[in-house]
Amino acid sequence: MSIASEHAETILREIFLAGVASADPLKVLAAYLPERPKGRIVVVGAGKSAAVMAQAVERAWPDVDLSGVVVTRYEHSAPTQRIRVLEAAHPVPDASSEAAGREILQAVSGLGPDDMVLALISGGGSALMAVPAEGLTLADKQAVNKLLLASGANIHEMNMVRRRLSAVKGGRLAQAAHPARVVTLAISDVPGDNPLSIASGPTVPDTADESALHALVERLAPELPAHVLDILRRTRQQQESIEPDFRMIATPAMALEAAAQKARELGVTPMILGDALEGESRELGRVMAGIALSVRNHGHPLPTPAVLLSGGETTVSIGKGPAGRGGRNTECLLAIAVALAGEPGIYALSADTDGIDGTEDAAGAIVTPQTLARAAQAGLDAKAVLAAHDSYSLFARLDDLVITGPTLTNVNDLRALLIV
The missing domain is CATH 3.40.50.10180 (Glycerate kinase, MOFRL-like N-terminal domain)
Structure with a gap:
């Protein structure tokens, strides 16, 4: 199934919004x-x-x-x-x-x-x-x-x-x-x-x-x-x-089921990985990227076109050093982008269903195969930005933030990796 980049992003947004709507x-x-x-x-x-x-x-x-x-x-x-x-x-x-x-x-x-x-x-x-x-x-x-x-x-x-x-x-x-x-x-x-x-x-x-x-x-x-x-x-x-x-x-599980149903309606096979995934945002991002690569390269655990769905609340440990602007969803996404290194055919959206990723004005963001290249063209080193917990700034610069405003509901984060 051939899906253009713009269409892939639309699919991801529709899947996310279906999850949010289920909790209205x-x-x-x-x-x-x-x-x-x-x-x-x-x-x-x-x-x-x-x-x-x-x-x-x-x-x-x-x-x-x-x-x-x-x-x-x-x-x-x-x-x-x-x-x-x-x-x-x-x-x-x-x-x-x-x-x-x-x-x-x-x-x-x-x-x-x-x-x-x-x-x-x-x-x-x-x-x-x-x-x-x-x-x-x-x-x-x-x-x-x-x-x-x-x-x-x-x-x-x-x-x-x-x-x-x-x-x-x-x-x-x-x-x-x-x-x-x-x-x-x-x-x-x-x-x-x-x-x-x-x-x-x-x-x-x-x-x-x-x-x-x-x-x-x-x-x-x-x-x-x-x-x-x-x-x-x-x-x-x-x-x-x-x-x-x-x-x-x-609940998050209800939202993931609604997101999965929307994926089916759009001709994409969903797999729900769980509604309670926790841990460091960047570490979960690397794991999610690894599973997406397995789907892309080996058709395992399911063939393409597919979407990997998960929920839960990750954490971002700042430590003692300075930190930029970020949120757990944008940090997870930037880790996904770095791990995928521009792999074609993989797109990702991660966003908070309440419309606010931490304290910023975005729910989350979207990653495409072009994210790292576009960041480099803008003079941004994605790995350095990730280390500085400044993921929001990178996605804002690329105009890839997901902006919904307050949704007036909250069933935690919803992550979707689309592999085509």
């Missing part, structure tokens, strides 16, 4: 709503999708008396009538994050057993709903968050620490709502879809492995303030036994 709360949320309770309905939520999820609830229940408050990232709002929408900072919490968390806790207080709390939880909620544990300040949480982001810790490890330093995460929101029934509708952005890791699990009991937490804490100990370290070293307090009603309305 306005399309999928209504099917997961519970039966209405006898008493009050209070809607709360946190995450990059919180506002549009609240909008979806209002559309599904146009005549229901409900109230509540949700918090989302700045510029991720959506119009609502009955549910208040707040905005705060991500990935590092700010004063608005703390204020939002306290307002959400207040909204669920004083409820009875006939009342119901509908919790709308999505990725990003951990930073957006930030109430410090007793003895801590917001500045403490901000400092720890910055340390975690630069440490190379994966999302599960980061959330173990965040839960221990919070008055709302790790099931504490559900405790605050007791004895009301709590129903959680969630969009997963974490490998494995562990409810405890989505926004640090505000409505599910904290069952983290204490030994794993302590090992991480001791690794970070030289960088942690003494009073923060003291709290992290304490034994977790026993929580009330509350059975969570937790419903996944969108």
Whole structure:
């Protein structure tokens, strides 16, 4: 099958957008709503999708008396009538994050057993709903968050620490709502879809492995303030036994299945490699390139035209040296480009389904067989750029960024390598 470069890029974009569309709360949320309770309905939520999820609830229940408050990232709002929408900072919490968390806790207080709390939880909620544990300040949480982001810790490890330093995460929101029934509708952005890791699990009991937490804490100990370290070293307090009603309305696996279906419609055979691939972005890029070369040169593990699909959240360990502008998706892609060395017939797209690759304004980027040559013509050494963690700058210079703007959903990264 002969596919022109422009057509290959179009195929990749359509596959990515199909994955994103599968996680649109306005399309999928209504099917997961519970039966209405006898008493009050209070809607709360946190995450990059919180506002549009609240909008979806209002559309599904146009005549229901409900109230509540949700918090989302700045510029991720959506119009609502009955549910208040707040905005705060991500990935590092700010004063608005703390204020939002306290307002959400207040909204669920004083409820009875006939009342119901509908919790709308999505990725990003951990930073957006930030109430410090007793003895801590917001500045403490901000400092720890910055340390975690630069440490190379994966999302599960980061959330173990965040839960221990919070008055709302790790099931504490559900405790605050007791004895009301709590129903959680969630969009997963974490490998494995562990409810405890989505926004640090505000409505599910904290069952983290204490030994794993302590090992991480001791690794970070030289960088942690003494009073923060003291709290992290304490034994977790026993929580009330509350059975969570937790419903996944969108997940990375669902997004990959939608992407695979779109590939079939476009005449390309898909292979899903997994929805929870983790590790260093550049290392995963090299592995993905190796599999693509096997498909190209040997027709294994499947013949061309084919697309290799994967999800999950990788990490970028900056270390002590200076770093340029980048994100985990663009770093992965630049590693793919370097490993492929201009191999014809292989194209790649890697992007965050929330539309923002880290802190930059792009979701990700696209690699073609001409990427390295075009970079060299622009005076850019791709290997040096990769070493400097400046991948965003290279793809911006080549005009190969994928710009979607905020998608108002988040089912983690979606990677697609097209081999023709």
